[in-house]
Amino acid sequence: MPLVNNKVGDDCTVGTDKALADGKALVDSLIKVVACYRHLASCVGSCTDSLQLRDELRQTREKAQNLAVSICQHLTSHLRDKSLPEEQRKEMELLWVAFSSGLELLHVDMCKVFSMGDIFSLANSASLVQTGLQGGGSEVAARALSLPDLNQARAPEAGLESQERSTMEQEISQIDHMIDDMEMKVNVLRWMVEPHGPQYADPLSSTDSASLALLSVDEEQPGHQPQSQHSHMVVFVVLFAVVLVATTLSVCVVFFS
Amino acid sequence: MTIRNAIRDHGQRYRPRMACLKKAEKVLLEMQDPKTGVKSQPQRLVITTIPHAISGEDIIAWLADRFQIDSQEARNLGSMLVALGYIYPLQDHKRLVIKPDASLYRFQTPYFWPTQQWPVEDTDYAIYLAKRNIRKKGILELHEQEQYNRLHKWMNHKWDFIVMQAKEQYRAAKERKKPDRVVFDCQERAYWVVHRPPPGTVSAMDYGLERRIDPNADEVTGESLHMIFTQQSIMRPRVKSSVSIGALVKYCATYNSHDPFLSKCLPSNPWLTDDVTYWTLNMPNVEIPTKMRVERWTFSFRELLSDPRGRDDFRLFLKKEFSGENLAFWEGCEDLKWGTAATMREKAEHIYKTFLARGAPRWINIDGKTMEITVKGLKHPHRYVLEAAQTHIYMLMKKDSFGRYMKSPVFKDTLKKAIAPEEHKFTDAQLEQNAKNRRPSLSPIILRQQELEQKAKMAASAPVDITQVMSKLSKQGKEVAPRPPSKN
Numbered sequence: 152m153p154l155v156n157n158k159v160g161d162d163c164t165v166g167t168d169k170a171l172a173d174g175k176a177l178v179d180s181l182i183k184v185v186a187c188y189r190h191l192a193s194c195v196g197s198c199t200d201s202l203q204l205r206d207e208l209r210q211t212r213e214k215a216q217n218l219a220v221s222i223c224q225h226l227t228s229h230l231r232d233k234s235l236p237e238e239q240r241k242e243m244e245l246l247w248v249a250f251s252s253g254l255e256l257l258h259v260d261m262c263k264v265f266s267m268g269d270i271f272s273l274a275n276s277a278s279l280v281q282t283g284l285q286g287g288g289s290e291v292a293a294r295a296l297s298l299p300d301l302n303q304a305r306a307p308e309a310g311l312e313s314q315e316r317s318t319m320e321q322e323i324s325q326i327d328h329m330i331d332d333m334e335m336k337v338n339v340l341r342w343m344v345e346p347h348g349p350q351y352a353d354p355l356s357s358t359d360s361a362s363l364a365l366l367s368v369d370e371e372q373p374g375h376q377p378q379s380q381h382s383h384m385v386v387f388v389v390l391f392a393v394v395l396v397a398t399t400l401s402v403c404v405v406f407f408s
Numbered sequence: 409m410t411i412r413n414a415i416r417d418h419g420q421r422y423r424p425r426m427a428c429l430k431k432a433e434k435v436l437l438e439m440q441d442p443k444t445g446v447k448s449q450p451q452r453l454v455i456t457t458i459p460h461a462i463s464g465e466d467i468i469a470w471l472a473d474r475f476q477i478d479s480q481e482a483r484n485l486g487s488m489l490v491a492l493g494y495i496y497p498l499q500d501h502k503r504l505v506i507k508p509d510a511s512l513y514r515f516q517t518p519y520f521w522p523t524q525q526w527p528v529e530d531t532d533y534a535i536y537l538a539k540r541n542i543r544k545k546g547i548l549e550l551h552e553q554e555q556y557n558r559l560h561k562w563m564n565h566k567w568d569f570i571v572m573q574a575k576e577q578y579r580a581a582k583e584r585k586k587p588d589r590v591v592f593d594c595q596e597r598a599y600w601v602v603h604r605p606p607p608g609t610v611s612a613m614d615y616g617l618e619r620r621i622d623p624n625a626d627e628v629t630g631e632s633l634h635m636i637f638t639q640q641s642i643m644r645p646r647v648k649s650s651v652s653i654g655a656l657v658k659y660c661a662t663y664n665s666h667d668p669f670l671s672k673c674l675p676s677n678p679w680l681t682d683d684v685t686y687w688t689l690n691m692p693n694v695e696i697p698t699k700m701r702v703e704r705w706t707f708s709f710r711e712l713l714s715d716p717r718g719r720d721d722f723r724l725f726l727k728k729e730f731s732g733e734n735l736a737f738w739e740g741c742e743d744l745k746w747g748t749a750a751t752m753r754e755k756a757e758h759i760y761k762t763f764l765a766r767g768a769p770r771w772i773n774i775d776g777k778t779m780e781i782t783v784k785g786l787k788h789p790h791r792y793v794l795e796a797a798q799t800h801i802y803m804l805m806k807k808d809s810f811g812r813y814m815k816s817p818v819f820k821d822t823l824k825k826a827i828a829p830e831e832h833k834f835t836d837a838q839l840e841q842n843a844k845n846r847r848p849s850l851s852p853i854i855l856r857q858q859e860l861e862q863k864a865k866m867a868a869s870a871p872v873d874i875t876q877v878m879s880k881l882s883k884q885g886k887e888v889a890p891r892p893p894s895k896n
Contacts, residue, residue, distance in 0.1 A: 182573050183579075190584070194517070248565050256531070262526065266525075280516075280517060281459075282515050283515075285458075286585045291583050294583050341565045348572075349571075
């Protein structure tokens with residue numbers, strides 16, 4: 152570590168702390184956008200595929216790319232800075248690993264959407280697979296896009312499909328190059344990176360039991376399906392009846408006494 | 409433009425092409441057509457209904473109708489589609505078969521279709537397992553638990569990312585409407601049942617060995633390649649079909665009675681009756697061969713040489729004729745060709761000194777041109793340096809010695825002594841007894857030791873070299889000092 156005044160050292164660490172926080176925020180938002188993109192991509196080719204979905208995909212993708220470019224610059228400049236203190240470097244490397252993994256996921260999803268868009272063109276709507284989905288991905292796209300940076304939710308533009316495809320090709324190759332560039336410029340030893348988090352993520356909320364119940368209900372034999380719910384309902388009805396009887400009796404007692 | 413794999417495969421291993429995937433996709437697209445495809449019905453769950461469920465019997469009926477096949481085959485085809493992951497069952501999701509009753513299935517979304525281009529990533533699997541764990545702790549099954557731990561060990565550096573991505577995907581899923589969420593969960597679950605099957609099940613996505621060339625890469629075609637191809641096809645040697653077919657017919661007629669599948673195996677086929685007499689009678693170094701074996705030697709010279717007992721007999725004959733050096737040279741060349749690379753140099757030198765050098769003790773008679781080529785090649789010996797000389801000697805033996813061997817008293821004697829075993833006629837009880845008495849055969853290690861002992865014994869009693877014989881016969885002193893008997 153170079154000889155540095157204490158004061159300057161503090162400034163340095165403060166500066167890099169801020170840089171770390173910035174980087175972390177950017178990477179978090181990239182991860183969120185990648186997750187949303189994946190959800191949207193799973194709808195492509197299904198019966199809910201539409202111009203709107205494609206447009207949402209495009210917007211999410213653009214957002215992801217902008218984020219990616221800014222994170223790339225941010226992290227590359229900091230990691231190439233030789234005067235970075237050790238713990239900061241470790242944190243940066245963690246961010247870097249997360250960023251590159253997210254970028255790889257995004258790249259695969261983009262490739263898949265590209266090739267699926269090839270096969271399932273919206274013109275021939277009979278060939279879209281009936282998968283049982285009913286709603287589109289609008290809410291997911293809204294989640295992806297509604298971040299402090301960008302907030303315009305544009306109406307779907309009827310752009311030419313071929314133009315769209317060539318832009319997509321370009322963007323895919325751009326991400327490709329970005330990945331390659333990153334590997335060239337910054338040498339992060341992946342086996343030296345240690346994660347902070349636990350092995351098992353904590354459950355986020357316990358209020359998702361409804362959809363769990365739906366899924367587990369799915370499992371059982373079709374005959375039993377209504378029965379478990381019926382038994383619950385029967386219990387409730389019985390309880391309600393008991394409460395009703397009790398209140399009537401108490402009212403009678405009050406009346407006749 | 410080809411969309412490359414995201415994960416750079418530096419080991420350059422490519423999954424082989426699964427041609428069935430494209431065909432299955434076509435079938436699936438036809439099946440899901442709302443008008444002409446399989447009849448779809450809504451699936452009624454507690455709070456909601458989800459459309460586009462299809463029943464197993466409808467699928468089978470549609471397939472049978474479309475391809476004009478019977479229902480068993482339609483069922484197999486349907487099960488194949490399920491096993492590949494194009495259709496997933498809604499009940500009993502771990503068994504990937506089509507049940508010919510009212511059990512429900514649904515079409516998989518194209519995002520989760522099996523592809524040949526993009527490998528199924530462990531990162532995605534880790535995210536999926538983490539997501540399931542987030543939803544309800546402890547829901548992972550044992551094998552999934554093990555996989556999760558293994559992935560945690562190997563992808564440790566990415567683990568923060570995986571957990572965060574799992575959380576984000578979970579939150580994004582919650583934004584969707586409930587029935588869509590259920591459908592997406594079913595889809596994802598089905599995808600991972602196909603691509604990470606629970607232990608003990610067979611996966612349809614097993615594709616065997618990986619390839620060294622990328623099947624998606626464009627083939628290099630060019631005019632020069634086309635030229636080379638056509639030139640080679642012109643240069644190929646040709647034979648009239650009457651000739652080649654005649655050769656095949658002759659081969660079949662000759663070997664018909666010797667083939668254990670086409671005719672009886674005397675005394676009895678050990679694989680059928682569990683009686684090993686056949687093998688003991690036909691051991692490589694048996695004293696008295698069977699008649700069938702001796703008959704085989706008469707088919708061609710190659711048969712005689714390839715059978716160790718036949719070769720022994722031939723060697724005996726040549727010893728009596730004092731022309732054993734040809735066979736010894738041929739065997740030495742075989743040894744060089746098939747031996748270890750470390751011993752090649754000494755072997756080549758030994759063979760040269762023994763057989764090829766001027767005034768060698770067992771000098772073989774090959775023509776001048778071959779000798780010249782061989783000697784030149786021996787300056788830088790390699791495995792096939794003696795190939796030309798070996799072929800010459802082989803032809804010599806075949807044209808000359810083989811004929812004489814067939815007429816010789818040695819052969820006639822062997823033929824007379826050869827045994828023709830009677831056919832076994834086992835009753836069922838005896839067959840059972842044989843099966844009980846099955847024993848393992850001699851270990852290959854012991855067999856090899858026996859072979860080596862045999863070789864050493866033969867070398868010790870090697871035939872006397874020609875110079876010694878001549879000196880003994882003519883009782884004249886030779887300028888060349890008598891060399892010790894050469895070892896094979």
